[in-house]
Amino acid sequence: xxxxxxxxxxxxxxxxxxxxxxxxxxxxxxxxxxxxxxxxxxxxxxxxxxxxxxxxxxxxxxxxxxxxxxxxxxxxxxxxxxxxxxxxxxxxxxxxxxxxxxxxxxxxxxxxxxxxxxxxxxxxxxxxxxxxxxxxxxxxxxxxxxxxxxxxxxxxxxxxxxxxxxxxxxxxxxxxxxxxxxxxxxxxxxxxxxxxxxxxxxxxxxxxxxxxxxxxxxxxxxxxxxxxxxxxxxxxxxxxxxxxxxxxxxxxxxxxxxxxxxxxxxxxxxxxxxxxxxxxxxxxxxxxxxxxxxxxxxxxxxxxxxxxxxxxxxxxxxxxxxxxxxxxxxxxxxxxxxxxxxxxxxxxxxxxxxxxxxxxxxxxxxxxxxxxxxxxxxxxxxxxxxxxxxxxxxxxxxxxxxxxxxxxxxxxxxxxxxxxxxxxxxxxxxxxxxxxxxxxxxxxxxxxxxxxxxxxxxxxxxxxxxxxxxxxxxxxxxxxxxxxxxxxxxxxxxxxxxxxxxxxxxxxxxxxxxxxxxxxxxxxxxxxxxxxxxxxxxxxxxxxxxxxxxxxxxxxxxxxxxxxxxxxxxxxxxxxxxxxxxxxxxxxxxxxxxxxxxxxxxxxxxxxxxxxxxxxxxxxxxxxxxxxxxxxxxxxxxxxxxxxxxxxxxxxxxxxxxxxxxxxxxxxxxxxxxxxxxxxxxxxxxxxxxxxxxxxxxxxxxxxxxxxxxxxxxxxxxxxxxxxxxxxxxxxxxxxxxxxxxxxx
Numbered sequence: 067x068x069x070x071x072x073x074x075x076x077x078x079x080x081x082x083x084x085x086x087x088x089x090x091x092x093x094x095x096x097x098x099x100x101x102x103x104x105x106x107x108x109x110x111x112x113x114x115x116x117x118x119x120x121x122x123x124x125x126x127x128x129x130x131x132x133x134x135x136x137x138x139x140x141x142x143x144x145x146x147x148x149x150x151x152x153x154x155x156x157x158x159x160x161x162x163x164x165x166x167x168x169x170x171x172x173x174x175x176x177x178x179x180x181x182x183x184x185x186x187x188x189x190x191x192x193x194x195x196x197x198x199x200x201x202x203x204x205x206x207x208x209x210x211x212x213x214x215x216x217x218x219x220x221x222x223x224x225x226x227x228x229x230x231x232x233x234x235x236x237x238x239x240x241x242x243x244x245x246x247x248x249x250x251x252x253x254x255x256x257x258x259x260x261x262x263x264x265x266x267x268x269x270x271x272x273x274x275x276x277x278x279x280x281x282x283x284x285x286x287x288x289x290x291x292x293x294x295x296x297x298x299x300x301x302x303x304x305x306x307x308x309x310x311x312x313x314x315x316x317x318x319x320x321x322x323x324x325x326x327x328x329x330x331x332x333x334x335x336x337x338x339x340x341x342x343x344x345x346x347x348x349x350x351x352x353x354x355x356x357x358x359x360x361x362x363x364x365x366x367x368x369x370x371x372x373x374x375x376x377x378x379x380x381x382x383x384x385x386x387x388x389x390x391x392x393x394x395x396x397x398x399x400x401x402x403x404x405x406x407x408x409x410x411x412x413x414x415x416x417x418x419x420x421x422x423x424x425x426x427x428x429x430x431x432x433x434x435x436x437x438x439x440x441x442x443x444x445x446x447x448x449x450x451x452x453x454x455x456x457x458x459x460x461x462x463x464x465x466x467x468x469x470x471x472x473x474x475x476x477x478x479x480x481x482x483x484x485x486x487x488x489x490x491x492x493x494x495x496x497x498x499x500x501x502x503x504x505x506x507x508x509x510x511x512x513x514x515x516x517x518x519x520x521x522x523x524x525x526x527x528x529x530x531x532x533x534x535x536x537x538x539x540x541x542x543x544x545x546x547x548x549x550x551x552x553x554x555x556x557x558x559x560x561x562x563x564x565x566x567x568x569x570x571x572x573x574x575x576x577x578x579x580x581x582x583x584x585x586x587x588x589x590x591x592x593x594x595x596x597x598x599x600x601x602x603x604x605x606x607x608x609x610x611x612x613x614x615x616x617x618x619x620x621x622x623x624x625x626x627x628x629x630x631x632x633x634x635x636x637x638x639x640x641x642x643x644x645x646x647x648x649x650x651x652x653x654x655x656x657x658x659x660x661x662x663x664x665x666x667x668x669x670x671x672x673x674x675x676x677x678x679x680x681x682x683x684x685x686x687x688x689x690x691x692x693x694x695x696x697x698x699x700x701x702x703x704x705x706x707x708x709x710x711x712x713x714x715x716x717x718x719x720x721x722x723x724x725x726x727x728x729x730x731x732x733x734x735x736x737x738x739x740x741x742x743x744x745x746x747x748x749x750x751x752x753x754x755x756x757x758x759x760x761x762x763x764x765x766x767x768x769x770x771x772x773x774x775x776x777x778x779x780x781x782x783x784x785x786x787x788x789x790x791x792x793x794x795x796x797x798x799x800x801x802x803x804x805x806x807x808x809x810x811x
Contacts, residue, residue, distance in 0.1 A: 093123040099136055100125060106134035106158070114144035114167075121151040135161045137181070152176045157184045159203065165189065169212065173199070178221075180206050197221045197242070204249075208232055218242050225252045227272065233258055241265050248275045250294060255279075257302045264290070271297045273321065280304045288314030288337065295322030305329040305349045312336050313357025335359050342385065347372070355381050366390040377401050379424075384411045386433070393417045402426030402449070402471075409433035415440040422446040425470025443483075447472050459483075464506075468493050475500045482506060489513055496523045498543065505529065512536050519546050521565060526550070531573070542568050544587070553596075557583075564590055566610070579603045581626070586613045588635070595619060604628035604651070604671075611635040617643035622782060623659070627651035627671025627798065634658070647782070649799070661685075666779060669694050670714075670798050676725075680704040688712065689779055691798055696720040697751075703727055711755070712737040712779065712800050713746070714809055721751030732756050737800075739809065765794050765810050768803060777802040 089100040090108055096119070097108035105123055117140070122131045134156040140148070142164030148171055150157075156179040162168060163186040171185070175196045182203035185193075190210045195202070197219030205228040207213065213233040218225070220242040227249035230236060236258040241248075245265045250272035253259055259279040264271075266287045273294030280302045286293070306328055311318065313336035323344040331349050336357030342364030350369045354376040355362055363385035365372065372392040377384075379401045386408040389398070395415055399422040400407075407430065418440055423430065425448030432453030441462035448470025455477055463481050469490025476497035478484065484504045489496075491513040498520035501507060507527045514536045521543035524530055530550040537558045544565035547555075551573045557564070559580040566587035569577070573596045579586065581603040588610035591597060597617045602609075604626040614620070615638070623645045625632060634656030644663025651671030661682040669676050670691030677698035679685065685705040690697070692715035699722040702708065708730045713719070716739055726734075731754040738746050740760040746752040768774065773787040779800050785792070793803065796810050 089125075091125050093125065094120065098123055098125070098132070100130065103130070104133050105130040106136040106156075107132065107139045107161075108136055109138055110140055111138075111143050113140055114146075116147045116149075117145050118149040119151055119154070121153045134158065137161065138163070140165055147171070150174055150177075155179070157181060159183055160186060162186075162188050179203075182206065183208070185210065192216070195219045195222065202226050202229055204228055205231060211235060214238070216240065218245075220244055223247070225249055227251060229253070230258075231255060237261075241268075243267060246270070248272060250274055251277070253279065270294075271324075273297060274299065278302050281306055283308045283310075285310040285312055286318070288312045288316070291316065291319060293318065293320045293324040295324065296326055297324035298328055299323065299326040301325075301328040303327070303329065303346075305331055308332045308334075309345075310334045310336070311339070311343075315358035335362065339363065342366075342388070352376075354378070361385055363388050365392065370394065377404070379403050382406070384408065386410055388412070390414050396420065398422070399424060400430075402428075404430060406431045407433060407436050410435045410438070412436055412440055413438040415442075418442040420444045420446075423449045423451075425449070427471045450474060451476075479503055485509075487511070489516060491515055494518065496520055498522055500524075502526060508532070514538055517541065519543060521545055522548070524550055544568060545570070547572055563587075566590060567592065569594065575599070577601070579606055581605050584608070586610065588612060589615065592616050598622065600624065602626060602632075605630070606632060608633045609635065609639045611637040611639065612641050613639050614643050615639070615641035620644065621646040622649075623647070624649040624797075625651045625654070629672040631655055631672070647778075649797075666781075668779070668799060676719075677701050683707070686710065687779055689800055690714060690719060692716070694719045696722075697725045698722055699724050701725040702730070705730065708734045710735050710737060710779075712807075713752075714739065714798075714800065716742050716745070718746050718749040718752050721749075723751050723754065725751070735759055737807065765790075765808050768793060768808060774803050 091098055097110050098105050099108040119132055122129050131153040134154055135158055137158035139161045141160050144167055145165050146167045152174040155176055159181045160183040163183050166189040169189050169191050173196055175198045177199055179201040184206045186205055187209035190213050192215045194217040198221055199219055200221045204226050208228050208231040210233045213236050215238040217240040222242055224247045229252045231251045231254045233255045237260045239259055239262055243265050244267050246267055247270040251274040254274045254277045256278045257280055262281055264287050266289055268290050270292045274296045277296045277299040309330045317338040319340045325343055325345040327346050329346040329349040331351050333353040335355050337359055338361050347367050347369040350372045352374040353365055356378045361383040366387045369392045371394055373394045375398055380403050381401055382403055382405055384407045387410040390413045393416040395418055397420045402424040405428050419442055421442040429450040429452055437455050437458035439457055441459050443462055444465045445463055446467045450473055461482050463484050465486045467488040468475050474495045474497055479499045479502040482505045485506045485508055487510045489512050492515055493513055494515050495518040499522045501524050502522045503526045505528055507530045509532055516536050517538045518541045522545045524547050525545040526549040531552055533552050533555055535556055535558055540560055541563045542565055544567055546568045548567045548570045553573050553575055557580050559582050561580050561583045564583055564586055567589045570589050570592040572594050574594050575596050576599040578601040582605050584605055585608045590613045592612050593616040595618050598619050599622045601624040607630055620643045631653040636656055640659050644660050646663055647666040649668040650673045652673055658678055664682040664685050666687040668689035674695045680700050680703040682705045686707055687710040689712040696719055702725055706729055711734055736755040736758045738760055743758050743760045746758050768790045770790040775786050776784040776788050778784055798810055800807055800809050
């Protein structure tokens with residue numbers, strides 16, 4: 067502390083000693099003070115020119131070393147230079163205040179303390195504070211408008227408030243290793259400091275410490291624990307090419323906005339911050355996170371030039387409103403470690419073209435309005451999402467990939483530009499309405515892991531013409547593909563639920579209901595105007611209302627052989643669907659088929675009793691497999707065009723004499739197994755047929771050395787180049803093989 071506190075009264079110019087026992091004396095033109103055997107330079111306001119302070123002085127024949135420069139010693143004097151001896155240990159308050167002619171001073175290594183305002187408003191051009199100085203006073207060098215360079219010695223641990231404030235020309239500052247604190251407004255000054263290296267020991271930077279500096283680069287070391295308000299604010303509006311908040315696991319506490327109105331071109335954040343950095347975002351071109359940064363806030367104010375954002379693995383949270391209104395940002399990857407994106411983040415990224423959510427196992431939670439008005443063209447998601455996507459990519463997303471840790475596809479409905487969807491291995495469920503009304507969608511690739519396709523998952527996608535279902539699909543929900551122009555679908559074994567309207571109004575041409583499915587829900591294939599062939603697997607036991615209604619082009623309908631009977635909805639399953647060729651492999655109960663267009667019908671498998679075809683006026687051919695046991699009363703009483711009746715059994719089934727009308731008995735050909743013509747001739751009912759012909763051979767008679775052309779009894783081509791073994795594996799029935807009738811048992 068100062069040893070000689072004096073009070074200067076400017077109005078009277080009178081200097082009063084705070085201690086009446088301090089002895090004043092002059093020596094070789096300078097005034098000195100003596101107290102307790104210690105001598106310091108006293109008040110010399112009239113001093114001018116070059117001053118040499120001796121190492122020692124004599125007073126009353128006693129020699130004393132000059133130990134200090136007292137308070138106000140040369141205050142507002144005209145001195146131009148001072149030679150300070152190596153005996154001086156302190157420089158008092160305002161000792162050289164106002165010495166604007168003094169351009170240089172050499173501070174000896176003996177000095178330990180430089181007091182408040184010691185060189186305030188002097189004319190210094192450069193200053194080197196020796197390493198012996200431990201204490202610097204408030205504003206000790208402030209207002210030195212010509213000061214260009216400063217070197218602060220290693221003895222200084224704390225730089226006090228306003229130490230070099232308003233040193234307008236200060237360009238170069240060397241801070242000591244071991245420095246721990248920089249006080250408020252310590253280097254504040256218009257257009258000052260163009261380069262700065264903060265020491266690794268620094269812990270605190272006070273408010274306004276470097277405001278109005280002209281820094282082109284700045285790295286805040288990991289040791290810094292606190293940044294005061296406006297610590298680097300304004301930066302004289304010189305663009306800072308690079309701002310680095312160095313890596314640290316400890317958070318950085320900021321008071322207010324330390325970088326307020328600082329234009330920054332490149333930003334790196336390597337640690338958590340107490341709140342978002344606020345700076346002039348107009349110049350920002352790139353930003354990155356790293357190190358111990360687990361939360362990112364900001365990048366949401368006027369970052370119109372921001373083109374690159376690199377987020378590191380380790381980041382956990384994207385804060386509320388972060389990374390918004392960045393319309394030059396073209397690509398963005400969200401790392402796998404991010405588990406929360408808070409309300410309003412990632413919004414209004416109008417220029418974004420590619421958005422990637424990196425593969426990860428932990429779910430990613432979205433707050434409200436996340437991704438709102440953000441319109442990328444390509445999206446890759448490798449995570450499970452929870453929360454809503456508000457107004458995200460409705461008119462822009464063309465290509466979507468869900469893979470990695472993403473198990474569920476959901477909430478992508480009404481994306482009008484979406485053309486391609488790729489679901490990677492691991493995706494298990496396509497939720498309700500996942501891709502509903504995606505007008506441009508033309509293809510969807512599904513992995514083997516998909517087992518569930520929800521209600522309306524792809525409904526009303528007017529360009530989705532191709533779909534390939536993986537073998538693991540167990541559930542297809544209501545309306546799943548309703549209104550899609552798909553032309554084919556591979557319903558796989560293991561399917562457990564086929565929902566109502568699931569394939570209604572599609573352009574399917576052929577459908578095979580796999581074994582394992584027990585029910586077909588209502589309107590499942592309603593109004594499939596191009597559907598010509600339907601095969602229903604052996605395990606279906608119920609078909610609901612209009613499941614196959616409105617099939618204008620239906621030709622072939624096959625119910626696979628089964629001992630389980632099939633129930634049809636009493637409200638009608640086949641309304642408006644005039645089947646041409648029907649094969650029944652089981653007993654059917656309930657409302658019947660529309661018979662007006664029926665030309666060929668066959669009965670096999672579990673269909674033991676035949677009845678109810680009395681309205682089939684266009685019927686021409688009938689086939690009864692060996693399993694058929696009885697043909698009921700008036701079974702075909704309305705069929706006047708029958709030309710062929712084929713019986714596959716060696717034992718004729720029981721035939722009610724009213725099953726056919728007399729015209730059929732007289733004009734239709736009854737084909738029976740070769741060698742069993744007589745058996746049918748002598749059997750009741752069958753004996754009424756005027757023409758009985760054993761015209762087809764066993765499949766064993768087929769030549770095994772060549773291929774064959776095979777046609778069904780309804781006239782449909784089965785195969786052009788089929789081997790004998792392939793023919794033997796065909797469903798039971800009569801086929802035309804190279805023009806000859808062959809019975810396959």
